[in-house]
Amino acid sequence: MTSPSTFRIEAPSAEAVIEVREVGLSFEDFRVLDGVSFVVKEGETKIILGESGSGKTVLIKLIAGLIRPDEGQIFVNHQEITALSEDRLMPIRKNIGIVFQETALFDSLTVLENVAYRLHEEGGHDEVEIEQQVREVLGFVGLEDAIHLMPSDLSGGMRRRVALARALITKPRIILYDEPTAGLDPLTGRTIVEMILKLRYREGVTSVFVTHRLTDAFTLASERVVVAGGEIGFDTVDLKSPQSPDLRTSFIVLKDGRIVFEGNERELLQAKQTDPFIRQFLS
C-alpha cells in the first residue's frame, strides 16, 4: 500500500485532465467517499453511476473545489486543487462548467442574466456582445425565445437547458454534469442527453457525467452524432462488436463511497455477468 507522503511527490499523469487520488471524505461519522481514485483524460466522458447517497454528487463538488477532501489529492489540468485557497481556485474554475442537479439558477435574474452571469463577472464585455453570445448558446439548447423569462416561468426541462447554457457560455474545456436528467420525463431527458452528445461532437470537451439513470448513461456511451446533408442525427454503435469505435466513454460504479467497477461499456456489460451488485444495479 502506498503511503500518503509517497503520493505527494508523484506528478499527475501527463494525459489526465482530472485526476482523483485516494480521496476520502466523511461527514461527521458517515463515510461518504473512501479511497476513490480515477483519471479522466482529455476529451473523455467519464460516467459515474451509483445509487442515491453513494457519493456521486460529492465527487463532482470535490472536482470543482467546492468542498475539500479529508484525505487524498485532486488534480485539475495538472494542478493540485486540494489545498488551494478560494481565491486561487477561481481561475481554475473558469475552465470548468457545472450543471447542478437542481439547476441552481439565480431565481432573481432573467434567463439572459443567468446565462451571461460569468461574462458579467469577468468584465470587459459590452452588453451587445454579451447578448449576442447568450443568444448563440441559447440557440444551441433551443431556448432563444426564453431569453427574457424568469427561471420560475420555465419548465423543469427548460431550466436544465438554461443551466447547460450557463455552463457553456465561456466555452469551458471541462464540464461536470450532476444528474442533469434526474426527475425529467424520458423524452425531455433524451433531449438533454442529445445536447450533451452534440456538445461532445462539436467541442470535444472533457466531461464527468453523474447519473443513476442507466438509459442516459448507455445513450452517451453507445450513440454518436452523424452529420449527413447538413442534418444532425444520431447513430447507435453496437457495443458487442469488437469493431465498434472508441467513443472515449468510460464508466465508474460507486457503492457506499467506494469504486466497485471502472472500465468501458463493454467491460461493464461483462461485469454484469459476474458481479451480483452490478447485475442488480443494471437490471
Next chain:
Amino acid sequence: MRDLLDLIFEAVLNAVLEVQNYTLHCSRAFTNLFHRPHYLQETLVQMDIIGVGSLTIICLTGFFTGAVLAMQSAKSLQSFGAVGLTGQLVAVSLVRELGPVLSALMMAGRNSSGMASEIGSMVVSDQILAMRALGTDPSKKLVTPRLVATVTMLPLLTAVCDFIGIFGGYIVSRFLLHISSALYWSTVYHNLTYNDLLEGLLKPFVFGAIVATIGCYCGIRTYGGTQGVGRSTTQAVVAASILILAVDAVLTRIALVFFR
C-alpha cells in the same frame, strides 16, 4: 455527571467555534473592501433596499417614540413643576439613546431577517455553490455590499429618526400639553450638545455592521431546507437585537467617559 460535563464542554466548544467563524466572516467582509472586484452596482441596490426601503418604518418608529416619550416625561416633570423641559428630555433621550437603538432594532427586524432569508434560500437551493462555481466569491458579492450599505444608511436613518422623534414630541407637547412652540424648540436647541450628536451618530456605524454581518452570517450557515431558512431568519433577528443592546451598553459606558 460525566455526561453532563461532556454536554457542557461540547456546548462551550460550539459557542467558541461559532464566535471564531463569525469573526472570520466579519474580517473577510471588511478586508474585501481592499480587494477587487468591487460590486458598486450591488452596493447601490442594497443602499436603496436598506436605506430608502426602511425610511417609512424608521419615521413611524421615531414619531411614536418621540410622542410617547413626551407624554411620559411630562407626567414625571409635572411633579417638579418642570413640564417646560419636556423638549430637552425628549431630544437628549432620542439623540443619545433611543434613536440609535430603536433604529438599529427596527433594521435588525427588517434587514437582518431579510438578508438571512435571502442568502439562506440561495444556500439551500445551491445558488451559493453555483456562484462559487461560476467564479464569484459570495462574500464579496453578497456580504460586503450589504455591510457597506447598512453601515452608511443606518446613521442617516438614525438622524431622520431623531428629527421625526423630536417632531413627534413637539406635536404632543404643543397640542396635548399646551407647551409653546418657542419653549419646546428652544429647550431642544440649547440643551443638545455636539457630544450628544457625536455619541448618537457614532453608535449607528457599529449597529449597522452588526445588522449586516449577523444577517449575512446566519444566511450563509443555513442548512436543512426551507425549515432551515426560517430558523436562520429567526436567529438573525434575535442575535442581532441582543448584540445591539449588549454593544449599546458598552458604547454608552465608553461615551459617558469620553463624550460627557
